[in-house]
Amino acid sequence: MKPYKKDYLVEKNHAASVIGSGDLEVLATPALIGFAENACKDMVLELLSADETTVGIFIQIEHLKASRIGATVKVEAELLKHEKRRFDFQVKVYEKKTLIASGTHQRVAVNRQRFLEKL
Numbered sequence: 001m002k003p004y005k006k007d008y009l010v011e012k013n014h015a016a017s018v019i020g021s022g023d024l025e026v027l028a029t030p031a032l033i034g035f036a037e038n039a040c041k042d043m044v045l046e047l048l049s050a051d052e053t054t055v056g057i058f059i060q061i062e063h064l065k066a067s068r069i070g071a072t073v074k075v076e077a078e079l080l081k082h083e084k085r086r087f088d089f090q091v092k093v094y095e096k097k098t099l100i101a102s103g104t105h106q107r108v109a110v111n112r113q114r115f116l117e118k119l
Contacts, residue, residue: 003078004043008035010071027067032101033059036091039075040105044087047109054087054107055115061103067095077105085109 014031016022021030037056044054067073074094081088085108093101 006039029063039077058106065100
């Protein structure tokens with residue numbers, strides 16, 4: 001599977017000062033993680049049945065550089081391994097050509113209904 005790329009606009013609601021992870025109006029690490037997870041989720045949709053989705057079980061991200069509100073960041077996700085229900089990804093996040101974050105992420109496929117019934 002070829003790498004998947006998805007752009008995200010950094011909006012005020014993604015700011016560290018709004019999310020509470022910091023005091024500055026810059027892209028919050030939790031929002032960046034959300035972008036990375038969303039791209040990985042979308043990347044493998046075609047490998048799932050209609051009653052399945054994936055849930056994140058692990059993420060390790062190094063947030064290297066701040067981004068302003070109004071910036072566009074691009075997540076590049078690469079599927080490193082797909083074994084049974086588990087998906088392992090390498091993720092990199094860029095603002096223009098500058099690498100602002102990188103790391104790994106794992107997701108597992110679940111049946112939507114059964115997953116929610118267990119809560």
